[in-house]
Amino acid sequence: MPTKVEKDSITGTETTGHEWDGIKELNTPLPKWWVYVFYVTIVFAVVYSLLYPSVPGIGGYFEGVIGYSQRDILDRQVAEARAAQGQYYDRLEQMSPAAIIDDPDMFRFAFAGGEAAFADNCAPCHGQGGAGVQGGFPVLADDAWIWGGTLDAIHYTLLYGIRHDNPDSRTSIMPTFGGEFALLSRDEIGDVADYVLSLSGQEHNAERAGRGAEIFAQQCVACHGENSTGLQEFGAPNLTDRIWLYGGERAEIIAQINQPQHGVMPAWIDRLEDTTIKMLTVYVHSLGGGE
Numbered sequence: 086m087p088t089k090v091e092k093d094s095i096t097g098t099e100t101t102g103h104e105w106d107g108i109k110e111l112n113t114p115l116p117k118w119w120v121y122v123f124y125v126t127i128v129f130a131v132v133y134s135l136l137y138p139s140v141p142g143i144g145g146y147f148e149g150v151i152g153y154s155q156r157d158i159l160d161r162q163v164a165e166a167r168a169a170q171g172q173y174y175d176r177l178e179q180m181s182p183a184a185i186i187d188d189p190d191m192f193r194f195a196f197a198g199g200e201a202a203f204a205d206n207c208a209p210c211h212g213q214g215g216a217g218v219q220g221g222f223p224v225l226a227d228d229a230w231i232w233g234g235t236l237d238a239i240h241y242t243l244l245y246g247i248r249h250d251n252p253d254s255r256t257s258i259m260p261t262f263g264g265e266f267a268l269l270s271r272d273e274i275g276d277v278a279d280y281v282l283s284l285s286g287q288e289h290n291a292e293r294a295g296r297g298a299e300i301f302a303q304q305c306v307a308c309h310g311e312n313s314t315g316l317q318e319f320g321a322p323n324l325t326d327r328i329w330l331y332g333g334e335r336a337e338i339i340a341q342i343n344q345p346q347h348g349v350m351p352a353w354i355d356r357l358e359d360t361t362i363k364m365l366t367v368y369v370h371s372l373g374g375g376e
């Protein structure tokens with residue numbers, strides 16, 4: 086062990102005196118500022134552990150001197166939010182959907198609530214944001230309405246459903262024109278299908294469509310309307326707009342005339358709060374195509 090301090094000839098730094106196989110260790114202590122910061126963090130940790138919940142123990146933990154609890158804070162915040170929303174809910178109960186839309190504050194609240202309720206209850210059938218799902222689940226974000234896009238019509242549809250077992254549900258069933266008790270022959274169904282294709286300007290056989298027009302006038306206008314744009318009181322869709330529940334190919338149209346599909350939508354009156362149904366009404370109406 087050398088007694089006097091030895092300096093490294095290259096760097097000029099003192100050595101610690103340790104040497105391994107001719108390699109000497111330089112004495113480069115931690116910077117002072119670093120050491121002090123380190124001490125401060127130790128003191129901080131001790132003080133923090135005393136003030137705040139820290140050391141776990143059996144059947145509990147050290148709760149800290151100041152009694153801080155995130156759970157309490159959350160409970161308090163939730164209670165505050167409930168109280169604040171309570172006023173909104175009280176007002177929602179009194180207001181019609183039309184009045185809600187006229188009140189910017191209430192509208193914002195209802196829209197947000199409706200959006201959340203839609204994602205939970207409606208999106209599985211109608212798609213995210215009411216984008217629709219092929220096979221009979223209509224788009225709610227356009228302005229084509231089967232049963233009506235006014236606030237009142239939407240509200241009614243939501244309360245009582247469509248072809249649901251609720252006694253006030255919207256009903257109306259397109260007749261089965263083919264099958265066992267055929268109202269129309271195969272050829273007639275083919276003809277009227279070509280006429281339906283022509284209504285939305287799709288490729289069709291003009292001769293068949295000409296014959297189909299007469300059949301349509303007799304069998305179909307009662308529900309689909311004189312100008313084929315649909316009648317909301319029967320939930321009969323517009324056949325001129327190329328928006329299809331069940332597809333616009335000739336075969337799909339023939340299938341619908343032959344053996345119609347009937348869309349069913351649940352009644353929500355017994356499943357959701359009145360206020361939630363109002364919020365949903367406002368939300369759906371504002372998706373883009375409210376009447």
Ligand code: HEC
Nearest residue numbers: 206207210221222230231232233242247320348349350365
């Ligand atoms: C089980 C599937 C299903 C669920 C869930 C569902 N719907 Fe529907 N909904 C339908 C079907 C099918 C139709 C079309 C019925 C028809 O063919 O006339 C429809 C039609 C509608 C209509 C009428 C559209 C028009 O053009 O007139 C509205 C509005 C509507 N749904 C809103 C909602 C809302 C809001 C919810 C959530 C609370 C919801 N639906 C949940 C299946 C569903």
Ligand code: HEC
Nearest residue numbers: 258259304305308320321322329330331332341346347348
């Ligand atoms: C009693 C009323 C009624 C009559 C009559 C009727 N329909 Fe319909 N039609 C409807 C209803 C209601 C729907 C929608 C079914 C649904 O929503 O599930 C519909 C749907 C359709 C569709 C499917 C539209 C789509 O968007 O996919 C076609 C095509 C159609 N009808 C053609 C006809 C033709 C052609 C006739 C005459 C031969 C006819 N309908 C007679 C009520 C009627």
